[in-house]
Each structure stands twice: as C-alpha cells, then as structure tokens.
Amino acid sequence: MHNQNAKGAKIGVVLTDPDDWTASTFLKNIRKRGAKALPIVLSTLSASISTSDFSIFNADLKDLKLDAVLIRDVGISFSLEHISFKFDLLRQFENSHIPVLNSTTAIQNAANKFFSFYLFKLAHLPIPHTVITSELEVALRTIEKFGSAVVKPIFGSQGKGIIKLESTQPESEFASKLTELLKERGVLYLQEFVPNPGRDIRVFVVGEEALGAIYRVPRSDSFVSNLSQGATPVKCELTGEMRELAVSAAKALGADFAGVDLIEGEGRLFLLEVNATPSGKGIKRVCGIDVTERIIDLLLERVED
Ligand SMILES: Nc1ncnc2c1ncn2[C@@H]1O[C@H](COP(=O)(O)OP(=O)(O)O)[C@@H](O)[C@H]1O
Ligand SMILES: [Mg+2]
Incomplete structure (x- = not known):
C-alpha cells in the first residue's frame, strides 16, 4: 500500500498537542513513508490578503506550501470569530485543490x-428520538414523553455537559435545571435515553x-x-x-x-x-490496530504525483 506519491510530499498535520498519541503517531508514520510531516497549530497561523496576494504564514513568517493536510484536531476556541477563522484557513487549503482529510464539511x-x-x-x-427547542414548555413535554432523557450541548464532545433527566423526578426539579441550561445555551438538545x-x-x-x-x-x-x-x-x-x-x-x-x-x-x-477528529489511542491499546497507518494510506493515495 506504500505509495510513491509519498516521497518528498509535504503533509501538514493540524493538531493542538504534538504529544497526543494520535497526533504524534500521524507525524511518525508520515515520516516513515518518506514524506515530510509539518505540525500545524491553527491558532499560530496568520493570513495576509490584498487585491493581488493571498498568503498564510506562521510565526516564523515561512509561507506554507503543502501537498496535503491531515486534520487531527482543530482545538477549542472561545469565540465564534476564532473558530470560523480556523475553519476558513482549512477551507482555503481545500480551495487550493490539495487533499484535506477529513474535509471541513465532514468535521462541521x-x-x-x-x-x-x-x-x-x-x-x-x-437514531434515538431527539427534540431541539428553545421553548421550556416543549422541553418539559418532551421529558414527560421520553421518560428518561439525556440533555447534551449541540456542539459538545468528550461527554462534557451531558446530563440525564427522569420524568419521575418532581417537575420543578428538572424545570429549574432546564431553565438554567436554556440561559446558558439558548437551545436545548433532548434525547431519549437508550436503555x-x-x-x-x-x-x-x-x-x-x-x-x-x-x-x-x-x-x-x-x-x-x-x-x-x-x-x-x-x-x-x-x-x-x-x-x-x-x-x-x-x-x-x-x-x-x-x-x-x-x-x-x-x-x-x-x-x-x-x-x-477521533483519537486512535483506545483501539490501538485494546485491539493493537494502528488506524493512523490506514488514514495515511488514504491521504497519500490522493496526493498527485
Ligand atoms: N441517548 C442516549 N442514551 C444512552 N446513553 C447516551 C445517550 N446519549 C449519550 N449517551 C452516553 O453519553 C456518551 C456521550 O454522548 P455523545 O452523544 O457521544 O456525546 P460526546 O460528543 O460528548 O461524546 C455516549 O457515549 C453514551 O455513553
Ligand atoms: Mg461520543
């Protein structure tokens, strides 16, 4: 499966923590194929744009010229502007017709x-039945209907911010919890708990x-x-x-x-x-399967000679 296109190719690996198992294994395995692996931390990239020029550069002011981009991790952002700038940087790589895995559309x-x-x-x-609403009344009726429900952030990960509510609890108890979450999130994502x-x-x-x-x-x-x-x-x-x-x-x-x-x-x-943007660590540890090798195969197949 080792592809000739790998030789000399410059692969950007978008990451936040180079010591994370998946990120470091991507870097190591790309280099093992004879390609260059360049760690990219999106929050260190700058863009310069004028009528005649567009460039992306890092803190060392080196222009990035890549043959492909592999995304391990986009990282958290505290503002909508920051996260959308990061995605726009990635979309611009896609626009320059180099392979980007996963695509920004898939990640979003x-x-x-x-x-x-x-x-x-x-x-x-x-899929389990799910109701999304900003109306407290709708949320209350949904919990009654589901009996057992989980409430999650729409943009959540790593199991953070997920709670379970039971319709057998006094309504005032879960109504105050839902009101609090509505204030914080503006919208509730309620899902039937799957026994x-x-x-x-x-x-x-x-x-x-x-x-x-x-x-x-x-x-x-x-x-x-x-x-x-x-x-x-x-x-x-x-x-x-x-x-x-x-x-x-x-x-x-x-x-x-x-x-x-x-x-x-x-x-x-x-x-x-x-x-x-999954971690490959658990499946490597338990099943001995290094998924990064297969992902790199797929990426290199798409790199043009
Ligand atoms: N509808 C559900 N029924 C039962 N357990 C759930 C349900 N939704 C989530 N969970 C539990 O919570 C975990 C995290 O939920 P998930 O939807 O995968 O969000 P996250 O992006 O935070 O991982 C799941 O892996 C599962 O263990
Ligand atoms: Mg999950």
Whole structure:
C-alpha cells in the first residue's frame, strides 16, 4: 500500500498537542513513508490578503506550501470569530485543490449534533428520538414523553455537559435545571435515553471499512462512556450490523475516517454520533490496530504525483 506519491510530499498535520498519541503517531508514520510531516497549530497561523496576494504564514513568517493536510484536531476556541477563522484557513487549503482529510464539511457536520442527526435521518439510519427547542414548555413535554432523557450541548464532545433527566423526578426539579441550561445555551438538545447493557461501542472507520471496535464501560457512578470521562475500553468483535451502521454513518457525513459511537438498545443498535477528529489511542491499546497507518494510506493515495 506504500505509495510513491509519498516521497518528498509535504503533509501538514493540524493538531493542538504534538504529544497526543494520535497526533504524534500521524507525524511518525508520515515520516516513515518518506514524506515530510509539518505540525500545524491553527491558532499560530496568520493570513495576509490584498487585491493581488493571498498568503498564510506562521510565526516564523515561512509561507506554507503543502501537498496535503491531515486534520487531527482543530482545538477549542472561545469565540465564534476564532473558530470560523480556523475553519476558513482549512477551507482555503481545500480551495487550493490539495487533499484535506477529513474535509471541513465532514468535521462541521459531525461536530453539530442536530445537523448530523438530520443527515442520519436522510440516510435512514437508526437514531434515538431527539427534540431541539428553545421553548421550556416543549422541553418539559418532551421529558414527560421520553421518560428518561439525556440533555447534551449541540456542539459538545468528550461527554462534557451531558446530563440525564427522569420524568419521575418532581417537575420543578428538572424545570429549574432546564431553565438554567436554556440561559446558558439558548437551545436545548433532548434525547431519549437508550436503555443499554452499561456500555457503548466505538467503531473506527477508515474509507469504507470498519477496522475495529471497542466497548466503552462507564465508571460505576456515570452513564457517560467517553474514555476521557474515565470509562474503560474493552475489545469488541465487530458484527455485520455494527460494520454496516458505522460505515453508513461516516458516509452520511462525508467523513473519510471516523470514530462512530453506537449503543445497544433493546434488540438493535442505535447511532449516537460520529466523531470526525477521533483519537486512535483506545483501539490501538485494546485491539493493537494502528488506524493512523490506514488514514495515511488514504491521504497519500490522493496526493498527485
Ligand atoms: N441517548 C442516549 N442514551 C444512552 N446513553 C447516551 C445517550 N446519549 C449519550 N449517551 C452516553 O453519553 C456518551 C456521550 O454522548 P455523545 O452523544 O457521544 O456525546 P460526546 O460528543 O460528548 O461524546 C455516549 O457515549 C453514551 O455513553
Ligand atoms: Mg461520543
């Protein structure tokens, strides 16, 4: 699979922490192929634009001339302006006709838990019933209907800011919690809680293939199974249903590689989300699969001679 296009190619790796397992393995494995790997921290890039010129440069004022871009991690931003500047920098790489993995569209689709669900629905994929509203009354009626509900940020990750509400609690209790969240977020994302065997499934997809999966078992005091929240990874044998759902989910968002979260409901799987900037560490540790190699193969196949 080692591609001749790799020789001498200059690959930008968008990252925030060069010591993170996925970022450092991307850098190491790109270099192993004989290509150059250039770490790019988006918040250190500047743009210069005039009628006749456009350039992007880093703190050392070196113009960036890249053959491809691999995105590990865009990083958090505290303002809409900052995050949109980062995405505009990436879009400009796309506009200059070099391969960018994942595409900015895929990353934005995946980051948005409303729009991604809309795309999953269009693709006929099984998802838990979800209501998005800024109306407290609608939210209260939804919790009554769901019985057990999770409330999540639309742009959330790593299991942060997710709570579970039960309709058996006194209404005043969850009404005050929802009012507080509405003030903070302006909009609520309410989802039916999927009764599950105390774990979820993270499937790693590259191209059109599911490479492996792990169960993630939450800490005993939590229902959130993100590894970053202290959950334990356990090897999971992929079934046909898992493969098919995970590959279709990544495809629905246009992601070339993805960490797809599934959960085992009663008798069938549900899709929870697609992460288009996933960590490869858990699956390497538990299954011995280095997904970065396959992602680099895919990227280098798209680099022109
Ligand atoms: N509808 C749900 N039913 C049961 N558990 C859920 C549900 N939604 C989320 N969870 C739990 O919370 C975790 C994080 O939710 P997820 O939607 O993947 O958001 P994040 O982007 O923060 O990872 C899931 O991996 C799962 O363990
Ligand atoms: Mg998740």
